[in-house]
Amino acid sequence: MSRSVIVERDVAHPPRKVWRALTEGALIEDWLMKNDFRPVAGHRFQFRTDPMPHWDGVVDGEVLEVEPEARLAYRWDAAGGLRTVVTWTLEATAGGTRLRMEQSGFTAEDEFNYRGATYGWQKNIARLEEVIGRL
Numbered sequence: 080m081s082r083s084v085i086v087e088r089d090v091a092h093p094p095r096k097v098w099r100a101l102t103e104g105a106l107i108e109d110w111l112m113k114n115d116f117r118p119v120a121g122h123r124f125q126f127r128t129d130p131m132p133h134w135d136g137v138v139d140g141e142v143l144e145v146e147p148e149a150r151l152a153y154r155w156d157a158a159g160g161l162r163t164v165v166t167w168t169l170e171a172t173a174g175g176t177r178l179r180m181e182q183s184g185f186t187a188e189d190e191f192n193y194r195g196a197t198y199g200w201q202k203n204i205a206r207l208e209e210v211i212g213r214l
Contacts, residue, residue, distance in 0.1 A: 083183040084196045086204050091175040094148040096214045097110050098138075100207055101151055101167055110206035112138070124153075133191065134158055155182060161192045180204060 090097060100106045102118040112126040119142055126138040135158045143164065144152040152166040163184040170177040180200060185193040 081183065082185045082193060083181050084185070084193065084200055086200050088178045088208065089172060089175065090178055090208055090211060092162060092214070094169045094171050094176045096211050097169050097176045097178055098148045098151075099214060100210045106210055110210045111203055116140075116142075117179050118147075118151065118195045120145050121151060157192070159192070161177070161185075161189055163189075163196075178204075 096099045100110065104114050104116050106127075107114050107116055112128045112212070114124060114126045116122075116124045116126075122142045124140050124142070126140065128136045131134040137158065139154075139156045142148060142152075143154060144166075148169060150166070150168050152164060155161070155163045155165045163182050166181045166183070168179040168181075170179075182196055182200065185196070
């Protein structure tokens with residue numbers, strides 16, 4: 080049995096702007112972490128930040144799915160055996176974009192990481208919205 084962290088937001092910007100913020104390395108660094116991300120299926124990448132207690136600050140990933148301006152999925156593997164998948168879904172609305180992020184695959188052993196992700200994604204997505212607003 081596994082759990083997911085899900086965050087949904089309506090943002091007042093078109094999918095193309097949201098997509099840029101989710102897929103361009105310099106923009107990702109502004110709201111999430113340093114990276115060598117490219118939106119190409121099969122691309123292996125890292126997100127990197129300062130280490131903290133219980134985490135070395137590195138996320139290893141691999142792009143699993145790319146549907147421009149609609150869907151992006153990647154593996155999110157971190158120290159301690161955390162193996163999850165982050166999926167972004169964008170849906171155009173009359174006022175902009177409905178943005179949905181799901182980080183799936185948390186097991187019972189991942190309780191600490193699940194709680195951290197539940198808190199962390201709220202902050203990260205708020206910063207994402209700020210970055211989108213500057214585009």
